[in-house]
Amino acid sequence: MYVMKNNKRKDIIMLAFACDYMEGAHEKILQRLSETNYEKAPGYGNDIYCESAKEKIRRACECPEADIYFLAGGTQTNAVVIDTMLRKYQGVVAARTGHVNVHEAGAIEYTGHKVLTVPSHEGKLMAGELEEFLRTFWNDGSHEHMVFPGMVYLSHPTEYGTLYSKEELLEIARICREFQIPLYLDGARLGYGLMSRKTDVTLPDLARICDVFYIGGTKVGALCGEAVVFTKNNTPEYFLTMVKQHGAMLAKGRLLGIQFDALFTDGLYYELGAHAIEMAERLREGLVKKGYPFFLDSPTNQQFIVLPDAEIARLQKDVYLDLWDKVDADHTVVRFATSWATAKEDVDALLGLL
Amino acid sequence: MYVMKNNKRKDIIMLAFACDYMEGAHEKILQRLSETNYEKAPGYGNDIYCESAKEKIRRACECPEADIYFLAGGTQTNAVVIDTMLRKYQGVVAARTGHVNVHEAGAIEYTGHKVLTVPSHEGKLMAGELEEFLRTFWNDGSHEHMVFPGMVYLSHPTEYGTLYSKEELLEIARICREFQIPLYLDGARLGYGLMSRKTDVTLPDLARICDVFYIGGTKVGALCGEAVVFTKNNTPEYFLTMVKQHGAMLAKGRLLGIQFDALFTDGLYYELGAHAIEMAERLREGLVKKGYPFFLDSPTNQQFIVLPDAEIARLQKDVYLDLWDKVDADHTVVRFATSWATAKEDVDALLGLL
Amino acid sequence: MYVMKNNKRKDIIMLAFACDYMEGAHEKILQRLSETNYEKAPGYGNDIYCESAKEKIRRACECPEADIYFLAGGTQTNAVVIDTMLRKYQGVVAARTGHVNVHEAGAIEYTGHKVLTVPSHEGKLMAGELEEFLRTFWNDGSHEHMVFPGMVYLSHPTEYGTLYSKEELLEIARICREFQIPLYLDGARLGYGLMSRKTDVTLPDLARICDVFYIGGTKVGALCGEAVVFTKNNTPEYFLTMVKQHGAMLAKGRLLGIQFDALFTDGLYYELGAHAIEMAERLREGLVKKGYPFFLDSPTNQQFIVLPDAEIARLQKDVYLDLWDKVDADHTVVRFATSWATAKEDVDALLGLL
Amino acid sequence: MYVMKNNKRKDIIMLAFACDYMEGAHEKILQRLSETNYEKAPGYGNDIYCESAKEKIRRACECPEADIYFLAGGTQTNAVVIDTMLRKYQGVVAARTGHVNVHEAGAIEYTGHKVLTVPSHEGKLMAGELEEFLRTFWNDGSHEHMVFPGMVYLSHPTEYGTLYSKEELLEIARICREFQIPLYLDGARLGYGLMSRKTDVTLPDLARICDVFYIGGTKVGALCGEAVVFTKNNTPEYFLTMVKQHGAMLAKGRLLGIQFDALFTDGLYYELGAHAIEMAERLREGLVKKGYPFFLDSPTNQQFIVLPDAEIARLQKDVYLDLWDKVDADHTVVRFATSWATAKEDVDALLGLL
Secondary structure (H helix, E strand, C coil), X not given: CEEEXXXXXXXXXXXXXXXXXXXXXXXXXXXHHHHCCCXXXXXXXXXXXXXXXXXXXXXHHCCCCCEEEEECCHHHHHHHHHHHHCCXXXXXXXXXXXXXXXXXXXXXHHCCCCEEEECCECCECCHHHHHHHHHHHHHCCCHHHCCEXXXXXXXXXXXXXXXXXXXXXXXXXXXXXXXXXXXEEEECCHHHHHCCCCCCCCHHHHHHHCCEEEEECCCCCCCCCEEEEECCCCCCCCHHHHHHXXXXXXXXXXXXXXXXXXXXXXXXXXXXXXXXXXXXXHHHHHHHHHCCCECCCCCCCEEEEEEEHHHHHHHCCCEECEEEEEEECCEEEEEEECCCCCCHHHHHHHHHHC | CEEXXXXXXXXXXXXXXCCCCCCCCCHXXXXXXXXXXXXXXXXXXXXXXHHHHHHHHHHHHCCXXXXXXXXXXXXXXXXXXXXXXXXXXXXXXXXXXXXXXXXXXXXXXXXXXXXXXXXXXXXXXXXHHHHHHHHHHHHCCCHHHCCEEEEEEEECCCCCCCCCCHHHHHHHHHHHHHCCCCEEEEECCHHHHHCCCCCCCCHHHHHHHCCEEEEECCCCCCCCCEEEEECXXXXXXXXXXXXXXXXXXXXXXXXXXXXXHHHCCCCHHHHHHHHXXXXXXXXXXXXXXXXXXXXXXXXXXXXXXXXXXXXXXXXXXXXXXXXXXXXXXXXXXXXXXXXCCXXXXXXXXXXXXX | CEEECCCCCCCEEEEECCCCCCCCCCHHHHHHHHHCCCCECCCCCCCHHHHHHHHHHHHHHCCCCCEEEEECCHHHHHHHHHHHHCCCCEEEEEECCXXXXXXXXXXXXXXXXXXXXXXXXXCECCHHHHHHHHHHHHHCCCHHHCCEEEEEEEECCCCCCCCCCHHHHHHHHHHHHHCCCCEEEEECXXXXXXXCCCCCCCHXXXXXXXXXXXXXXXXXXXXXXXXXXXXXXXXXXXXHHHHHHCCCCCCCCHHHHHHHHHHCCCCHHHHHHHHHHHHHHHHHHHHHHCCCCECCCCCCCEEEEEEEHHHHHHHCCCEXXXXXXXXECCEEEEEEECCCCCCHHHHHHHHHHC | XXXXXXXXXXXXEEEECCCCCCCCCCHXXXXXXXXXXXXXXXXXXXXXXXXXXXXXXXXXXXXXXXXXXXXXXXXXXXXXXXXXXXXCCEEEEEECCCHHHHCCCCHHHHCCCCEEEECCECCECCHHHHHHHHHHHHHCCCHHHCCEEEEEEEECCCCCCCCCCHHHHHHHXXXXXXXCCCEEEEECCHHHHHCCCCCXXXXXXXXXXXXXXXXXXXXXXXXXXXXXXXXXXXXXXXXXXXXXXXXXXXXXXXXXXXHHHHHCCCCHHHHHXXXXXXXXXXXXXXXXXXXXCECCCCCCCEXXXXXXXXXXXXXXXXXXXXXXXXXXXXXXXXXXXXXXXXXXXXXXXXXXXX
């Protein structure tokens, strides 16, 4: 059920595959919020729910020394993590299509740091090109007049739904170590990456490979919230003060703690990821069967197909769609996103309309 | 019930008057979150709940032209509003004790703007001293080498629980108009100010008097959320882009819209404010009766008394307290905060312990 | 005469073509500094020399309404002009190779603004690609989540010594007007551009075409100093306060005023430009005669040729060189820069060594 | 000779005691600029004159391990040093009247850091109040929500011409060490402080006591330039990259190196300081004799006296004055500054007019 505002204030109900943050939260989260509602807890994340959630995430990561913090959203998390880990003369290296480079309204530059870019290959950066970029910088005779690459940023799944293999991540991490800069992974849709049928990367792998990463909650069943995991005893000093300085500290930190506690109880986070993947595969198979051309091959919850503009116009009467790029004068890439909340009936209805 | 972590993981239940953000949310909010949970809504605040909440707030403010935005927390709201309304060469004028000057980890300066201070009188700035400050600046021959006062910041209630009278606000607003700078009011605890028995200031008054203010949700019954109200068709251009740039835009904007929609349905916001005031008055009367000396006279939900350190030590076995300033070697100011969720039984139990 | 430090503190004298800022200042500048030295003048640019220099530049620009400011260096000027002209949600569009994008240590990002890039063609951006970039931005459904292009930055001559034609500049200016953003031209080496034998662009042309540009002094005969020219009554409000805020205001503003007054007296600025061009042409002809391959075709004072690394090693015994990029395993691009101070004998000596 | 602009472009010659940066540079500086003018030197401070000047300053400081950098002006130096030495969550502690807090147009806040203030006593901060401020911060239970004091800033001479005694500096340094934060001294007018007849503080003392300080050139005989001295092997990593990022790196670094080389040859810096002090003492004695009331007792080149506004009006016909603060309705504090360039005849002429 998609509820839209229109001029007549009559709510219109439609199919909706525009993104993976259209519903509220998984009901177990709502239930826990309700059950704990009248308990009094100290503010700013110093409550027993945050503590419990952190412990469960440490176990899920097989990383007992992990230092974990909860923030409210993805852009905020990227800005806080990148700004607090970089020295003032450093920037962050990302694929040109990286979220931090394109769709965060300059939030990284707002903190004073440049986003340095390497080419994007369906959303991914290539280890070889990264290494070449870093080596070229250090070999440049005037590199002291340039922004120092101080961190590598990956999104996984990427903005195009693609995934790094474990081997690719290991190679990128090796390069980061060689150049002594941290590897940071943006896991806004991590649940959908971890449960992809095509991945060989697990949560403990990420904890071993990355210096810091975040486990996305907003797009994977929470009302809001991302869990930042520092894996190498490398939390920036007085991190919470800088979180506050960024305006990113919630007074009622329990709101985030309770949600992640629920997500990491009895494997809920994985279950939600698996459901979205199942729905995406169902959609994908239907699309393949119908012969639609795919823009690229995504193993996660976002599927990108090329549609004639006329068909798009027709579909939009019944479906809330996310138009991606124009391919040519008459065709556009459309993104269909499934989520933890996607109903099988909706997938079938969509396939019926196509 | 105050739930605390301790080393043995046994939860300890105590009385708690440390602050007004220790519980979750009013149950009507939780109920609405639950009822609307599976409706699909567009992101970033473009949903029907945000729209509905805005309309209700406009009506409550008697300000049909008000432009309203929802943000997650107080420091974030202050940083976003102040940064987006100031020119680059301007700073914000606040009482020395203003939240933006003391307890936001430099969030305003982080945006590049200075907090200019005038004396604090139990948390309030005085119109006369403000005017003198502004006049002195403009008369200073070298004022082009100084930070220009570009906005006035008030908190209401202040950090000390005190309130401006309508006359005081009108006089401050007159000065702001004379010097052509906006008046911004931080209403983190606004509900408790509006329902004070000693106030003559209403929400429509604030909408008329202030150029921008925010209605605090976090401390008045919401899980999180503050409603920024631009009252004079004066929203900064591309405000939402700058909200995103600050990392302050929630993907699921509905979380804020639904909460404020509930708070402004059937007067819930006022009801919650009134309850906290009733509890504060009950506490206050008990304290007066017992002869405790008050640090200052607060007409809102925060009561400040001076206690001997020995009594504090004794109390802390049973009560979670917020210690304010040391008064002398043996005495400390203690803040008792009531809230929308404070139980009469807890007030009585506290009075019993004192 | 190139004076170098070495471990034994014996000064070594060499040929030097590494850059165009290796000498002090033209002697007429030194003479004027000396003549005016004991006159007492008010600080911060409020002196008669600044006033006189501004008037001469206005006349040279045929732009009586021009508003002119003197700053100390190029990166500083770029940061101040770009930061003060952009709104907080905007970035500056530059060719990927633009100085602001590569060699200013992130000075623009440090002010909170992103450098948005379009492809570089021998240092220049192409009007068509710029227009496409701007159009794509405004057509993007999620452009409010992106950095707004708020200004176009050109360098002229570019970092590769190339020049825009008047037609190219007019077309770029037309696009800027269409998208309502200012056109800014970095003229760090403007004197060498204006006196190129291949240019059809004059100083009055620039004043008509650009919204703001700067006339480089540091690389064209001054000790330091750049003259920023706002041509359209468009100086940002309280610009000098923001100059001070950037740490860019010299107490003894006369140092800059006197220098630009001298440079714009009796056509000195053009004379210095012409000399460097004459020397560059002499060098260029010699290089062509000797059959050296040029990396690109530069009509200004910087000449880029491809040399075998072995020859470079040999040359470096006698010549202070600026190595540019590696072309392949055995070849490197070398930049030879002439300047207002280059001696004909040195050019001939260099050609003799090659 | 004071040269003023007026509407008729006729230069008016007046006495001038408004500040200590009204002339160009000492003639030995001009002479050295001239002598070295055609030597080719590498840019950005990598020249033999910078090297030589640094070595001379190290010797004058009796601090062979000192790391020295040259910047162009005072506000720039303060912003660069403070920003590069502070962590992101820290601010700098200064007396309320400190230059960084009042007259730098918010340059420190522009870098994201708060100026934390302690009371000013004729421009000086008191060790006891500093210690109390720091102790209170660390004892505050919510200090992680506050700006951390990360450095102490002193000006010496202060903005009121006053000086710290060696004992006072040692005590402040002791407190800094106790709280593990660096002590930074702004020596914009250091030459006039070092040569005061009332001081017991030498340059080697400052090198021992301070973690970083700067030796002012602009106000003590140079065209521009300040020499930053890091005394404890504590230069921030990649300091020059951050200097560039601040737009504070001069291409022709020699301009600064040559000037400081001249200032620290044969004691010129001290000689210039001594001259200004001699002139200030002559002025002071004359003022005392005439019975003028002093606003405060300054042992350096700035003398502050209280004058009736009528007398000021009369004086301004012949003298360029710097009006400080209003004392009452009819009286104003006037600052008379002498400098390295003040002529004895001018002092006598001024005294004759008073």
